[in-house]
């Protein structure tokens with residue numbers, strides 16, 4: 001789903017943290033069929049990294065119904081109605097298996113981000129890839145996981161073209177005082193490196 005530029009960016013981010021020994025695991029919040037996570041696990045394998053984990057965070061049942069009382073920016077969001085975005089954990093595990101990449105370095109965080117991310121076990125992250133489309137999903141990931149991102153680590157946002165996601169990113173960056181420049185990848189992908 002993410003296209004070549006965003007795949008190239010993911011390769012660049014993961015290889016950079018490996019080369020520069022930036023501490024931490026890798027996570028994608030919003031994985032759909034698992035493609036970007038399988039790619040991250042494959043990059044670790046190609047570099048012989050046996051230490052870092054790839055966290056695969058998703059409801060595995062699609063997007064949540066909007067909660068406009070709490071998150072007005074998600075008012076009228078229709079993503080929860082898109083059936084093909086609901087892919088089961090078993091199907092994603094099977095996709096990892098097709099590449100011979102399902103092992104103990106892959107950790108599934110099944111459930112809504114608001115429930116799973118606050119108690120996620122990893123201490124540090126080196127790559128934080130956000131692909132949850134909505135304001136709520138983006139904000140839940142940033143507020144729970146950005147503090148764990150190491151200096152020198154990368155924050156990648158797949159959905160900056162979507163109004164809800166963009167509001168969450170802009171508000172979070174402003175409130176957390178993040179001034180690192182955001183780089184555009186294509187019509188929707190952006191990333192920045194934590195200094």
Ligand SMILES: C[S@@+](CC[C@H](N)C(=O)[O-])C[C@H]1O[C@@H](n2cnc3c(N)ncnc32)[C@H](O)[C@@H]1O
Pocket residue numbers: 001002028029030031032033034035036037057058059060061062063064085086087111112113114131132133134136137140
């Ligand atoms: C656009 S897809 C992700 C595409 C994927 N990153 C790729 O590379 O193909 C969005 C995914 O986010 C998940 N998702 C969105 N918001 C979520 C939330 N609040 N909690 C759990 N999963 C969520 C959906 O289930 C869906 O699998």
